[in-house]
Amino acid sequence: MSKVLVSDPIDQAGIDILSQVATVDVKTNLKPAELIEIIGEYDALMIRSGTRVTQEIIEASTQLKIIGRAGVGVDNVDVPAATRKGIVVVNSPEGNTIAAAEHALAMMLSLSRHIPDANASVKRGEWDRKTFVGAEVYKKTLGIVGLGKIGSHVAHVAKAMGMKLLAYDPFISTERAEQIGCQLVELDLLFQQADYITLHIPKTPETANLINAKTLAKMKPTTRIINCARGGIIDEAALAAAIKEGKIAGAALDVFDSEPLAESELRSLGKDIILTPHLGASTAEAQVNVAIDVAEQIRDVLLGLPARSAVNIPGLGPDILEELKPYMQLAETLGNLVGQLAGGRVETLNVKLQGDLATNKSQPLVVAALKGLLYQALRERVNYVNASIEAKERGIRVIETRDASARDYAGSLHLEATGTLGTHSVTGALLGDKEIHLTDVDGFPINVPPSKYMLFTLHRDMPGIIGKLGSLLGSFNVNIASMQVGRKIVRGDAVMALSIDDPLPDGILDEIKQVSGIRDAYTVTL
Ligand SMILES: NC(=O)C1=CN([C@@H]2O[C@H](COP(=O)(O)OP(=O)(O)OC[C@H]3O[C@@H](n4cnc5c(N)ncnc54)[C@H](O)[C@@H]3O)[C@@H](O)[C@H]2O)C=CC1
Numbered sequence: 001m002s003k004v005l006v007s008d009p010i011d012q013a014g015i016d017i018l019s020q021v022a023t024v025d026v027k028t029n030l031k032p033a034e035l036i037e038i039i040g041e042y043d044a045l046m047i048r049s050g051t052r053v054t055q056e057i058i059e060a061s062t063q064l065k066i067i068g069r070a071g072v073g074v075d076n077v078d079v080p081a082a083t084r085k086g087i088v089v090v091n092s093p094e095g096n097t098i099a100a101a102e103h104a105l106a107m108m109l110s111l112s113r114h115i116p117d118a119n120a121s122v123k124r125g126e127w128d129r130k131t132f133v134g135a136e137v138y139k140k141t142l143g144i145v146g147l148g149k150i151g152s153h154v155a156h157v158a159k160a161m162g163m164k165l166l167a168y169d170p171f172i173s174t175e176r177a178e179q180i181g182c183q184l185v186e187l188d189l190l191f192q193q194a195d196y197i198t199l200h201i202p203k204t205p206e207t208a209n210l211i212n213a214k215t216l217a218k219m220k221p222t223t224r225i226i227n228c229a230r231g232g233i234i235d236e237a238a239l240a241a242a243i244k245e246g247k248i249a250g251a252a253l254d255v256f257d258s259e260p261l262a263e264s265e266l267r268s269l270g271k272d273i274i275l276t277p278h279l280g281a282s283t284a285e286a287q288v289n290v291a292i293d294v295a296e297q298i299r300d301v302l303l304g305l306p307a308r309s310a311v312n313i314p315g316l317g318p319d320i321l322e323e324l325k326p327y328m329q330l331a332e333t334l335g336n337l338v339g340q341l342a343g344g345r346v347e348t349l350n351v352k353l354q355g356d357l358a359t360n361k362s363q364p365l366v367v368a369a370l371k372g373l374l375y376q377a378l379r380e381r382v383n384y385v386n387a388s389i390e391a392k393e394r395g396i397r398v399i400e401t402r403d404a405s406a407r408d409y410a411g412s413l414h415l416e417a418t419g420t421l422g423t424h425s426v427t428g429a430l431l432g433d434k435e436i437h438l439t440d441v442d443g444f445p446i447n448v449p450p451s452k453y454m455l456f457t458l459h460r461d462m463p464g465i466i467g468k469l470g471s472l473l474g475s476f477n478v479n480i481a482s483m484q485v486g487r488k489i490v491r492g493d494a495v496m497a498l499s500i501d502d503p504l505p506d507g508i509l510d511e512i513k514q515v516s517g518i519r520d521a522y523t524v525t526l
């Protein structure tokens with residue numbers, strides 16, 4: 001039975017799902033050294049933001065197949081290191097959207113009305129109505145940095161509160177922003193005009209320290225900043241200084257450069273700052289959502305099925321996966337086949353998407369073809385996660401072309417591998433949307449479903465050759481399940497594709513190549 005380590009608190013609903021397929025150990029607050037010591041036992045790791053999955057931890061794993069982040073941000077996981085090791089990293093892109101957006105909105109209103117400090121003062125026995133005079137958000141300008149899932153929900157609610165919305169997000173269109181009721185502007189303009197700035201971006205090298213002394217200087221003395229995205233997007237020392245010097249009015253922070261927040265100037269800024277301990281996703285509803293979402297993906301991967309929200313399988317979202325699933329199998333089979341026909345070291349793989357496939361998102365199909373191509377060399381170590389990296393490290397050049405006019409089949413895939421031993425090609429299509437058929441080998445038209453053991457010959461199309469091959473195989477007790485010849489002209493060159501019931505015994509391939517008229521022969525295991 002597989003073993004799953006849950007190293008941060010997650011909802012029981014997730015544990016229940018994992019328990020269907022695995023032994024689940026919940027061990028929270030592990031020190032890095034403790035995690036390194038035990039990670040070798042586990043097939044899956046489930047975390048939230050509390051566990052840092054570093055390169056050392058990933059390298060110490062020996063059978064880890066999946067890291068599941070019960071939340072959105074995967075900045076606490078060394079994703080490139082996981083990718084190199086073929087470990088799929090999944091998250092829950094939508095499970096806590098509402099929770100995080102509502103926390104940001106709650107922070108904005110709390111900061112405007114000094115609710116935390118006013119509450120604390122009443123609880124101390126005071127009745128101070130002067131100190132806590134606030135500001136309204138109605139008709140104020142909210143600058144949203146990052147108009148993704150959380151930013152969009154914040155926009156939706158803020159709009160209903162009568163706020164004017166500016167947004168900065170270089171990856172979304174003006175039309176989309178307008179649909180959400182936001183005016184897309186440059187960052188500088190947002191900094192200059194916003195009364196409230198709320199951050200909803202991932203932490204990346206581009207966004208680290210986005211709010212710093214220089215950008216803070218562009219803001220109005222009445223500006224309030226809300227960060228429920230990630231620590232490190234704000235330079236905390238610069239922010240504390242700006243609030244102290246009255247350059248901006250205040251800030252509400254849920255996330256910090258280093259968590260838990262250690263000694264910090266931020267704690268000394270009174271009612272102009274609100275600090276919460278990374279609570280954005282901490283609602284009962286969100287925790288159930290993310291736990292189920294991620295546990296289901298871990299369960300699926302442990303059962304050998306694909307994950308729906310893998311962050312390190314390029315271009316493979318759930319909708320695309322659904323649409324391309326049968327073609328992924330086709331691409332993988334063809335990659336495996338052409339790799340075996342080419343033998344030796346493959347230097348170039350041409351991937352041609354034909355017919356309807358020419359209009360599809362091709363990246364997953366290319367990855368699947370590479371996975372198939374590398375299977376002989378890497379066996380189970382190659383998967384959708386690391387196939388592209390492994391190919392790159394082996395110097396395999398991938399050329400992708402499209403031909404929408406190829407109409408023999410609704411959609412077909414043509415792979416051509418050139419390596420140290422020459423060039424070979426295969427084409428395949430799906431019949432009835434499901435069944436894989438090989439439709440061409442080395443330029444010769446055929447129509448056969450692939451089988452586990454196959455034999456291909458390149459020969460001269462002449463009488464008697466099929467009989468000779470048949471009796472030779474028979475003398476070695478090899479049973480032929482099906483056989484088909486593909487030729488372009490009568491008595492010219494031809495290809496024979498045979499499905500056989502068992503692997504070809506040693507030595508027989510050389511004898512086949514000696515048969516007069518047979519120029520070459522290849523045995524393939526799929
Ligand atoms: N405090 C908490 O507990 C929680 C925090 N989060 C954090 O909130 C953030 C946003 O989450 P979602 O909205 O779900 O993600 P999302 O992926 O839907 O949206 C992020 C948006 O940021 C934009 N973006 C990326 N780089 C940018 C840049 N350099 N400048 C401006 N925009 C940029 C993207 O185009 C995208 O539209 C993430 O960092 C996530 O980790 C999420 C959930 C809970």
Ligand SMILES: O=C(O)C(=O)COP(=O)(O)O
Pocket residue numbers: 048049050070071072073074096278279280281282
């Ligand atoms: O989902 C996210 O990105 C979060 O920041 C939530 O973090 P958490 O799971 O509450 O530790």
